Amino acid sequence: MAQSDTVDRILNAAEELFADRGFSETSLRMITSKAKVNLAAVNYHFGSKNALIHAVFARFLTPFSATLEKAFDELESKCGDKPATLDQTLSALTESAIRMPQRNEKGISIFMRLLGLAYTQSQGHLRKFLEQQYGKTFNRFMRLLKEATPQLSAVDRYWRIQFMLGATAFTMSSSDALRGILENKLGVETTVQEIAARLVPFLAAGMQAKDAMLVSTAGDNTSVA
Amino acid sequence: MAQSDTVDRILNAAEELFADRGFSETSLRMITSKAKVNLAAVNYHFGSKNALIHAVFARFLTPFSATLEKAFDELESKCGDKPATLDQTLSALTESAIRMPQRNEKGISIFMRLLGLAYTQSQGHLRKFLEQQYGKTFNRFMRLLKEATPQLSAVDRYWRIQFMLGATAFTMSSSDALRGILENKLGVETTVQEIAARLVPFLAAGMQAKDAMLVSTAGDNTSVA
DNA sequence: TTGCCTCTCAAACGTATGTTTCAAACAGGC
DNA sequence: GCCTGTTTGAAACATACGTTTGAGAGGCAA
Numbered sequence: 001m002a003q004s005d006t007v008d009r010i011l012n013a014a015e016e017l018f019a020d021r022g023f024s025e026t027s028l029r030m031i032t033s034k035a036k037v038n039l040a041a042v043n044y045h046f047g048s049k050n051a052l053i054h055a056v057f058a059r060f061l062t063p064f065s066a067t068l069e070k071a072f073d074e075l076e077s078k079c080g081d082k083p084a085t086l087d088q089t090l091s092a093l094t095e096s097a098i099r100m101p102q103r104n105e106k107g108i109s110i111f112m113r114l115l116g117l118a119y120t121q122s123q124g125h126l127r128k129f130l131e132q133q134y135g136k137t138f139n140r141f142m143r144l145l146k147e148a149t150p151q152l153s154a155v156d157r158y159w160r161i162q163f164m165l166g167a168t169a170f171t172m173s174s175s176d177a178l179r180g181i182l183e184n185k186l187g188v189e190t191t192v193q194e195i196a197a198r199l200v201p202f203l204a205a206g207m208q209a210k211d212a213m214l215v216s217t218a219g220d221n222t223s224v225a
Numbered sequence: 226m227a228q229s230d231t232v233d234r235i236l237n238a239a240e241e242l243f244a245d246r247g248f249s250e251t252s253l254r255m256i257t258s259k260a261k262v263n264l265a266a267v268n269y270h271f272g273s274k275n276a277l278i279h280a281v282f283a284r285f286l287t288p289f290s291a292t293l294e295k296a297f298d299e300l301e302s303k304c305g306d307k308p309a310t311l312d313q314t315l316s317a318l319t320e321s322a323i324r325m326p327q328r329n330e331k332g333i334s335i336f337m338r339l340l341g342l343a344y345t346q347s348q349g350h351l352r353k354f355l356e357q358q359y360g361k362t363f364n365r366f367m368r369l370l371k372e373a374t375p376q377l378s379a380v381d382r383y384w385r386i387q388f389m390l391g392a393t394a395f396t397m398s399s400s401d402a403l404r405g406i407l408e409n410k411l412g413v414e415t416t417v418q419e420i421a422a423r424l425v426p427f428l429a430a431g432m433q434a435k436d437a438m439l440v441s442t443a444g445d446n447t448s449v450a
Numbered sequence: 451t452t453g454c455c456t457c458t459c460a461a462a463c464g465t466a467t468g469t470t471t472c473a474a475a476c477a478g479g480c
Numbered sequence: 481g482c483c484t485g486t487t488t489g490a491a492a493c494a495t496a497c498g499t500t501t502g503a504g505a506g507g508c509a510a
Contacts, residue, residue: 006487022346024249027467038489043469045487120345120395121247159423163392167431170345170391171384186379198384205434206392206427231457252497263459268499270457453510463500470493477486 007045009035012103015056019110022117023053023126054129057118060100060111061130065137068096072140083147086204093141094196109192112172119169149207156211164203171199232270234260237328240281244338248278248348279354282343285325285336286355290362293321297365308372311429318366319421341394374432381436389428396424 013035017026028049032039046052071092075084084092102108118126131138142161149157172195238260242251253274257264271277296317300309309317322333343351356363367386374382 022249024247028469029467038487039468040470040490041488049468116345120341156423159396159420160427162396163424163427166395167388167392170341170395171387186383190380190384195384198381199388201434201436202385202388202431206431209426209430211426253499254497263457264498265459265500266457274498451510454508456505456507458505459503461501461503463498465497465499467496468494471491473489475486475488478484480481480483 006035006037006041009037010042010045010052011056011059014052015059015110015114018053018056018117019113022121023123024121050125053123053126057114057126057130058133060114061134064096064100065134067100068093068137069140071096072144075144083150084144086145086148086207087200089141089144089148090200090204094200098193098196112192116169116172119165152207160207163206167203167206168199171195231260231262231266234262235267235270235277236281236284239277240284240335240339243278243281243342244335247342248346248351275350278348278351282339282351282355283358285339286359289321289325290359292325293318293362294365296321297369300369308375309369311370311373311432312425314366314369314373315425315428319425323418323421337394337396344390344394377432385432388431392428392431393424396420 010031014026014031017030017034020026028042029039031052032042042049042052046055075088075092079088097108097112100108118130145161146157149160152160235256239251239256242255242259245251253267254264256277257267267274267277271280300313300317304313322337325333327333343355370386371382377385
């Protein structure tokens with residue numbers, strides 16, 4: 001009983017503190033005092049701070065990538081040999097995220113912020129870990145995106161995927177702060193589910209925008225459907 | 226001669242290292258050794274590490290916000306009492322950024338990445354500094370965006386602006402790396418100007434996307450006007 | 451020259467970090 | 481009971497950090 005209890009308490013505390021303050025700004029002493037365990041417990045159970053970071057991600061990402069693979073399986077079998085649409089592909093992603101069993105009400109938002117930090121904050125070891133652990137699923141998602149946007153040139157698709165990733169990672173990485181601002185300014189509360197529901201149509205519209213490469217400053221319209 | 230030389234070398238080194246590694250991950254010793262100046266020079270000339278961070282931002286943002294204010298002046302006088310379009314507003318921004326005199330070829334991309342870090346990394350002091358220093362210009366930009374998208378609710382507009390900022394900051398921040406990948410994979414060269422030209426229609430399409438809020442996963446919807 | 455002010459330099463300071471150590475407490479099988 | 485392997489605890493370790501100190505170098509006016 002002692003073992004798993006300590007490990008979980010460390011993971012819970014670390015997850016929350018990392019999401020709040022980033023990785024380098026969170027010390028092991030903050031984590032262990034929040035978790036009410038001894039300082040040495042982290043190195044005893046995980047080996048190092050970096051390994052703890054990996055464990056925090058693995059605890060969420062391993063079941064999530066399994067769920068996502070299943071969702072992709074269903075999507076592909078449902079579509080037969082037709083390619084899935086862009087909306088279907090993006091929705092498979094967001095719905096898998098939302099349906100994950102959550103430890104508490106903040107579960108998703110904490111983890112979205114962590115993912116954003118992982119992408120933004122240049123932690124070499126983390127990126128390597130995520131890539132070799134979950135790269136396969138990520139590449140499958142990219143393939144689906146490609147099949148869903150056959151009208152785009154490879155170059156256009158490449159850049160627009162970067163735009164999508166940017167909007168997502170950036171928003172999620174600061175979503176707590178943004179939500180706070182929104183509540184103060186407009187008096188509205190927003191859940192992560194709602195943000196995702198707003199993000200998907202934004203991204204889908206952007207991905208399918210008509211090219212306006214030749215329109216420069218002086219000119220006028222960019223036709224958008 | 227000694228003075229300005231040291232100050233500039235510190236600023237140049239700090240700018241590059243911050244963009245590469247983030248603020249907390251960059252030590253004063255890294256900065257001073259890259260700049261080939263004494264460690265104490267930072268505290269002598271700037272007072273503290275935080276003040277150095279502010280100075281790095283101010284060196285770029287102060288002339289940029291002046292350029293931007295001028296661009297907005299021209300835009301508003303050109304449009305008379307009609308509101309400027311979304312494309313015009315976004316283009317005023319990107320063109321002002323592109324036209325800024327740059328210290329070197331990496332100028333823009335480095336600074337875009339810094340802006341992204343400032344937003345993502347929870348450095349309270351930085352956010353306060355930027356807000357009180359350049360909040361006026363930022364609010365003017367927000368007002369233009371508001372007038373350019375009267376069809377959006379305040380909440381929708383708020384989130385979509387966050388998505389735009391994310392896509393922009395994220396893409397620009399790593400545009401050097403992304404450009405390299407693109408050249409290797411597809412054999413195409415891309416300039417920052419071309420990326421901006423691709424980004425603007427993507428953003429404009431996203432901003433003007435039809436809402437799909439009622440498409441929800443399981444049961445409940447999230448009512449937001 | 452002398453005096454003054456600005457700037458540089460090497461060294462040190464105090465603090466916080468990740469990690470290690472080793473003894474004590476605890477569990478379960480014999 | 482005793483023994484064995486696992487887990488906790490308080491303390492210390494080595495290192496890196498931002499910052500401060502005080503001596504001295506250099507330029508410039510009187």
